[in-house]
Amino acid sequence: MHLTIRQLSQKICDRAISPVELTRDCLARIDQLNPTLNAFITVTADAALDQARRAEQEISRGEWRGPLHGIPIGLKDILDTAGIRTTAASALFSAPLKDRIPDEDAEVVRRLRAAGAIILGKENLHEFAYGGSSMISFFGEVHNPWDAKRIAGGSSGGSAASVAAGLGFAAVGTDTAGSIRLPAAYCGVVGLKPTYGRVSTRGVIPLSWSYDHVGPIANSVYDAALMLQVLAGYDPADPASIDASVPDFVGGIAQLIAQPSPKLRIGVPREFFFNDLHPEIAAAIDKAIEVFAMLHAEIRDVKLEVSTDRTLASAEAYAYHESFVTRSPELYQAATLARIQSGANISASTALRASRDLQASRHAIRKIFDEVDVLLTPTVPIPPPVIADLRAHPDNLRPQELIILRNTRPFNVWGIPAISIPCGFTKDGLPIGLQLAAAPWREDVVLQAAHAYEQATEWHTQSAKCTNSRVSPITAHTL
Numbered sequence: 001m002h003l004t005i006r007q008l009s010q011k012i013c014d015r016a017i018s019p020v021e022l023t024r025d026c027l028a029r030i031d032q033l034n035p036t037l038n039a040f041i042t043v044t045a046d047a048a049l050d051q052a053r054r055a056e057q058e059i060s061r062g063e064w065r066g067p068l069h070g071i072p073i074g075l076k077d078i079l080d081t082a083g084i085r086t087t088a089a090s091a092l093f094s095a096p097l098k099d100r101i102p103d104e105d106a107e108v109v110r111r112l113r114a115a116g117a118i119i120l121g122k123e124n125l126h127e128f129a130y131g132g133s134s135m136i137s138f139f140g141e142v143h144n145p146w147d148a149k150r151i152a153g154g155s156s157g158g159s160a161a162s163v164a165a166g167l168g169f170a171a172v173g174t175d176t177a178g179s180i181r182l183p184a185a186y187c188g189v190v191g192l193k194p195t196y197g198r199v200s201t202r203g204v205i206p207l208s209w210s211y212d213h214v215g216p217i218a219n220s221v222y223d224a225a226l227m228l229q230v231l232a233g234y235d236p237a238d239p240a241s242i243d244a245s246v247p248d249f250v251g252g253i254a255q256l257i258a259q260p261s262p263k264l265r266i267g268v269p270r271e272f273f274f275n276d277l278h279p280e281i282a283a284a285i286d287k288a289i290e291v292f293a294m295l296h297a298e299i300r301d302v303k304l305e306v307s308t309d310r311t312l313a314s315a316e317a318y319a320y321h322e323s324f325v326t327r328s329p330e331l332y333q334a335a336t337l338a339r340i341q342s343g344a345n346i347s348a349s350t351a352l353r354a355s356r357d358l359q360a361s362r363h364a365i366r367k368i369f370d371e372v373d374v375l376l377t378p379t380v381p382i383p384p385p386v387i388a389d390l391r392a393h394p395d396n397l398r399p400q401e402l403i404i405l406r407n408t409r410p411f412n413v414w415g416i417p418a419i420s421i422p423c424g425f426t427k428d429g430l431p432i433g434l435q436l437a438a439a440p441w442r443e444d445v446v447l448q449a450a451h452a453y454e455q456a457t458e459w460h461t462q463s464a465k466c467t468n469s470r471v472s473p474i475t476a477h478t479l
Contacts, residue, residue, distance in 0.1 A: 002189075002219035002463060005169050005226055009067040012059060019059070019070030022169075023052040023118050026072045030120070030167050033466055037143045037165055039158040041077045041087060043121040048072065051118045058116070067226045067250075069116030074171040076159045077122035078129055079214075080106040080203035088205050089127045089137040092324055092331040106203025107235050108172055108214055115230045120168050124158030127336045129174055129207045130317065131155055132182055132401040135390055136333045143387070145187060145464035146430055150384040153183030153404070159217050160187040164464045170218040170227050176207045176313070178379075178408025180215050181420035185379035185433020188422050188464060190450070191217045192224045195440050196362075196415030197242030199228075200235035206320050208313040209240065210358055211412045220460055221421060221451040225249040228443060244441055252444040253451045264449065266292055267302035267372030273407050278382045284424030284432045285378045291456050292376070292449075300372055306410050307361055311346060312354035318343030335397065358413065362440075365414040369439035374449045379420040379433030380404050407435060417443040421450050422459035429465070 011017040027045050034040050055070040075081065078088050080102035087093045093100035105113065112119070124142050126134045134142040134157025142157035144150040145165040152161040156173030160183035163171050173180040175193040184191025192215045199214045206212055216227030229249050235241040268274075268289065274282070293299055318325075321340045329337055368375070381403060390397050411418040416437050423434035434453070438445040454460050 002460070003166070003169060004220045005067060005071050005218065005223040006220065008071060008169065009069070012070045013064050015059065019052040019055040019118060020049065022070065023048050023072045023120070026120055026168050029165070033165050033167060036148055036466065037145060037161050038124055038140050039142055039162040039165065039167060040074065040121050041089065041124050041139050041158070042085060044084060044119060048118050048120050055116050055118065065116040068112065068230055070118060071170070072118040072120050072168050073112070074120050074123045074159060074162045074168040075109065076125055076156050076171065076173045078125060078174055078205045079109055079172060080104060081109055081119070081122065084122065086122065086205065087138070088129070089125045089139055090332065090336070091138045092328060094138060095331060102203070104203065107200035107238065108231050109203065111230050111233070112172070123156075123162055123171060126155035126157065127333050128205065128321070129155035129176060129179055130336050130339050132178060132405045133385075133390065133397060134158065134183070135387065135397060136335050138333065141387055144384055145466045147384075147428070148466070149386055149388065150430070151186065151387055151390070153186035153380075153384060155179040156217065157183045160184050160189055160191065163187070163189045163217050163219060165466050170216055170223055172214065172227070172231070173217050174204060174207070175213045175215060175412065176211045177412055178405045180213075180217060181379050181408045181418060181433070181435060182404060184217050184420045186384045186431065188431030188462065189217055189219055190221055190224045190419065190421050190460070191215070192228060192419045192443070192446075193411065193417065194228060194232065194443055195417045197240055198244065198417070198441070198443070199231045200238045200241050202235055202238040202241075206316070208316040210316060210355065211313055213412065221419070221447055221454050222250070222253055224419070225253055225447050247444050249444055249447055253447055264297040264374065265372040266297050266299050266374045266376050267368065268299060268376050269302050269304045271303055272306045273377040276381060277378060280426045281378050281381065281383070281432050285434065288423045288434045288453065289376065291453060295452055295456060302368060302372060302375070304368065304410070305364065307357070307413055309354065309357070312351055312358055314343035315346040315351040315354070318346070335394075361413050362415050365416060366439060373438065373445055375437040377407050377435045379407060379435040381406060383426050383428070383430045411437050416440050417446045419446050419450050421454055422462070423453075423457070424459060425462070
């Protein structure tokens with residue numbers, strides 16, 4: 001069973017567990033499992049232990065900062081970290097003598113440090129977050145903890161794999177077309193994309209400014225709420241940040257009774273999102289809908305207008321990379337370079353029209369929440385592909401990624417909060433993800449619905465195969 005921040009934070013506060021113990025345990029697991037999973041690019045072991053000792057001293061003095069104090073976590077290697085290289089999984093920022101070492105932390109990293117979280121290191125990803133497989137990386141592909149022959153999903157593949165394998169107790173990823181929720185689904189953990197503008201993207205290497213989101217990956221819905229409570233909030237130095245009040249996400253879950261309100265209305269958009277589903281995924285989602293019905297939720301079929309246009313995302317990606325690809329194209333992986341260059345000939349007028357269409361879509365989606373409280377879909381239509389198959393047929397990689405990102409990308413277009421939670425397994429023992437979404441700024445509704453489902457099922461209690469290779473001394477003797 002996964003260890004959760006909720007379990008550990010109380011024991012740390014009570015001094016039943018030491019942050020130093022936890023950190024050493026995570027570092028030992030990284031040493032053991034990272035050669036197989038390739039989840040971490042940079043491990044900051046000495047700094048993490050220093051932070052853990054400081055946390056232990058602070059807590060012993062009664063200076064407990066909150067639930068993340070003394071908890072070891074990882075960061076997607078696209079978030080700036082002061083004095084620690086940030087590579088975006090690219091040779092462009094990690095070739096000899098070209099390491100990109102920021103002077104300042106990203107805003108979300110600053111918030112995590114202020115909350116007392118222990119930073120274990122920087123996690124592998126699809127190069128520049130421009131893909132859904134984490135196959136394309138200067139540091140090699142990320143492997144799935146449930147079956148190392150398969151992809152972990154992307155672009156936050158290392159972050160999801162690390163949480164699923166117990167290398168850390170949470171992670172922070174980014175999500176431009178599904179890059180938190182997709183790998184969370186494939187790795188059997190929880191991934192939350194907040195409302196656009198809820199969490200600062202300052203200090204995050206951009207993929208597409210209009211679609212980029214930052215959010216948590218965790219072992220439970222409650223832990224995702226704990227993480228979001230720290231990450232969320234207005235950042236006046238981030239042009240995309242919106243000054244909206246931050247509710248008590250954690251308190252909202254704690255007050256939830258075992259059953260959601262009978263008035264909870266769940267909309268199921270079968271058209272588009274349920275097309276061409278793998279049969280085992282289709283069956284798992286149908287059972288998830290039955291669980292909500294047993295919890296007295298009202299289930300309604302709904303129709304949504306879904307845009308599949310990627311013009312603006314392509315234009316913005318090229319705008320960021322233009323000077324780099326002009327000067328040093330050889331430092332990009334070939335697949336990434338091709339994707340970036342696809343935006344080179346998009347005119348300003350075309351990009352502006354696409355931006356206008358995006359805003360119209362974000363306005364229009366609000367209407368559906370007059371009819372329902374939550375939207376429910378499969379997170380991903382198919383199980384994780386086999387890495388060797390994609391290596392053998394590289395021309396299949398992008399078409400496969402477009403399939404696995406199909407159900408997540410619309411929620412980036414709409415900018416609304418969406419979460420992926422475990423809802424079953426295939427016959428091959430691969431996790432299946434359930435996606436829930438709500439109206440803008442209603443992360444509380446998403447978290448409450450997801451928590452109610454989680455508590456009514458046992459999928460979240462299952463652990464990835466690789467975690468059985470060594471029993472954590474903390475797991476065995478303390479919990």
